[in-house]
Amino acid sequence: MKSRLTHLPVQDIEFQPDFAADFISEFIKACEKGKSGRDIYHSWKVCILTYMIGKKMGLSDFEQRELFFASLLHDIGGVMVGGHVVEKLTQVPDVYGQKNDFLIFAHPYRSQTIMRSFPTFRHVSKIIGAHHEFYDGSGFPSGLKGEEIPLAARMIRLADTVDVTMKLHHIDDISELLQFLHFSVGEEFDPTVFEAFRELVLNASLLDKVKDSAEIERNMKNIKGEMKDTYYFASPDTLNRFFRMISIVTDNLTSPSSLHSLQVSDTAVQIAGLMKQPDTEMMTIRWAGFLHDIGKLVVDRSVYFKKEKLTDEEWGQIRAHPQLTYDILNCVNGMDKIAFYALYHHENFDGSGYPEHLKGSKIPLGARILHVADAFEAMTSNRVHQRKKDWQDALDELKKNRGTQFDPEIVDAFVREFG
Ligand SMILES: [Fe+2]
Ligand SMILES: [Fe+2]
């Protein structure tokens, strides 16, 4: 069956101007959790520090927005199944070691590649790709030097090292930190950027703005308030491809079948078509498919690849993901419907699912559709604990669970079309 995606009227779905800042910041925060489950806030801290440096150095509003998004996204390619590049950087503090560590060396390029395909993010992606370049040309990956490195990337370089250094050396004392960083001025850091930073630290207590989670949350909220933007997602197609990119990042980090969310999204759109849903609803379901499992990024991601039997606690973590997806999306204006579809995508028709044991028509239709699409994708792909079923076996399984796990009407429509 031909997907109706290309005909969907994306422009009917409007997001507020604060959407880009809200969504990207919440998504990045979700990706940055330490082993203990606490927020690392690395990119948020970098964002707050560079915001202040940018203001001090007189960037225009547009440049300030570019700096904001580049700071948030600079390490998106450094989110790994087993952790985050910033944790690795604290173990490999010198640049020679970093260049020899493939994951560290490649992460600016990976971040750049992820963002490069979006025309409105093209310059942001250039900044991101250069965030480990050193002022004297000894950084990586390209060995750019001085003015060849975008100014915003030079600001991120400094803020990035400030966060890593404070973590690594447990430095709380400002003069000790400045002294430490001073050794690298003219080598790692642009002297002008460092001077702006130094003045801010001494005269405006810059580091207090990132000292604890309450301060970080408060300052980020204020900065986001200034980042109202209709440029980055001005084209509906960009927004669609952006959610698709998020689904690929999620699948890479959480799903042994590497296209899980993409395929769930495709199948769900096809089912929505069979259920005669209006086009705007199909678009909502498409995006809910892309985003339904982003909550999986929040827990220890290695659990999804574990071959041994899972403990009760690990199962608990896995079962928390619909709620965690909801928590991320619920912070973003305009995503309520998608948030609810994701929250209920593991509810069973007879009330035996989770997290709220909803039953029948109490479960939104979008969520019932996702549930069938999700199960079908899971059955027809190879998983850690289960080999894939063939198409017919998977259809039989849907029929077997018609009315218990799945909405019977959806199963009937699906089997009629694909059986
Ligand atoms: Fe980095
Ligand atoms: Fe970083």
Ligand SMILES: [Fe+2]
């Ligand atoms: Fe799920």
Ligand SMILES: [Fe+2]
């Ligand atoms: Fe899923």
